[in-house]
Amino acid sequence: MNFVNEEIVYGKNPVAELLKSGKPINKVLLVSDGPSGKNQDIMALLHKNNTPYQFVDRQTLDRLTNRERHQGMLAYVAASEYANVEDILALAVERQEDPFILMxxxxxxxxNLGALLRTVDAVxxxxxxxxxxxxxxxxGTVAKTSxxxxxxxxxxxxxxxxxxLKDxxxxxxxxxxxxAGGTNAFKADLTGPRVIVIGSEGKGISRLLRENCDEIVSLPMRGQVSSLNASVAGSVMxxxxxxxxxxxxxxxxxI
Structure with a gap:
């Protein structure tokens, strides 16, 4: 029986079938049963599909499933199908436009992600x-916010x-x-094939990613606060x- 509760699927057979189906999965949570345990077939599917997973304790799964019979695993199902980078570039070609991508x-x-998806569609x-x-x-929250x-x-x-980014x-x-600390975004040339990179809410852009940007641009700030919410900054950019x-x-x- 396939147990579904909003965006989660739990139970060994339902999770296994979900992995085999090719449907988009955000993450799988499972209780570790050791290197030679009974979930090695699930682990093989996770690695084959390159699906993110995390080991948790049984109490966590009890709480997430309202103590239903989860058999030590749970999958978060994506609210929409994922694309690949080639699909994004192909859409630009189809529209006869320079690529315009948000990373x-x-x-x-x-x-924040939902709000940015809404802006990406708008622009x-x-x-x-x-x-x-x-x-x-x-x-589901991202989908609703978008x-x-x-x-x-x-x-x-x-x-x-x-x-x-290198590709x-x-x-x-x-x-x-x-x-912060870059060229004024309103004075920079942002035309042509363009990728805009927005960093995380707390840490900003990671060092390696920043080093691989062609330029750093900033929004002018004239008030007392030193930064903007990620979705606001991304939307303005x-x-x-x-x-x-x-x-x-x-x-x-x-290209």
């Missing part, structure tokens, strides 16, 4: 890239943001990281890219 570095608040950007680990995934945008925005979930640069994209694109009317750059 999010370990955003943990589902409301006509081609997609969002998030990491598989240490980041909020496409949860006001339906999750159904229209391509979201790629990758194992390595730095490598993905996008090879494909002709210019990368602008949004962080995305609209600045759109504003410059509308103004520039530059020819499409072939």
């Amino acid at each position: 999010l570095d370990e955003i943990e608040d589902p409301h 006509g950007a081609h997609g969002v890239i998030i990491p598989k680990r240490r980041s909020v995934a496409l949860t 006001a339906g945008a999750v159904e229209h925005v391509k979201v790629a979930r990758v194992s390595n943001l730095v490598q993905t 996008l640069k090879k494909a002709g994209c210019w990368v602008s990281g949004a962080e 995305l609209y600045e890219v759109l504003r410059q694109r509308i103004q520039s009317e530059k020819p499409i750059t072939k």
Whole structure:
């Protein structure tokens, strides 16, 4: 029997079938049974699919399932299908536009991700890239906060943001990281094939990712607070890219 409660599936057979189905999964939680335990078949599927997983205690699963018979495992099902980076680039080609991509570095608040998806849809950007680990995934809260945008925005979930950024640069994209201390974003040239990188709520852009940006740009701050919420900063940056694109009317750059 397949036990489903909103965005979770639990029980060994239901989780195994979910993994075999190829449906999008945000994360699997399971109780460790040792290196030679009875869940080795599940572990093999997790590794084969490169699905994020985490070992937890049995009490955690009892709480999440209201003490239903979870058999030591639970899967969080994604609220929407994930795309891949190639899909995002293909959409730009289909629209005959320069790529316009938002990359999010370990955003943990589902409301921030949902709000950004809504803005990405509004400005006509081609997609969002998030990491598989240490980041909020496409949860029900994200879907609700996005006001339906999750159904229209391509979201790629990758194992390595730095490598993905390097690949996008090879494909002709210019990368602008949004962080304090950079060039005034309103004076920077944000036209052409563009990736905007927004860091996490607390730590900002990670060191390796920052080092692989082509430039760091900042929003001018004239008040007393020193930073903006990640979704607000990201939304302002995305609209600045759109504003410059509308103004520039530059020819499409072939990539």
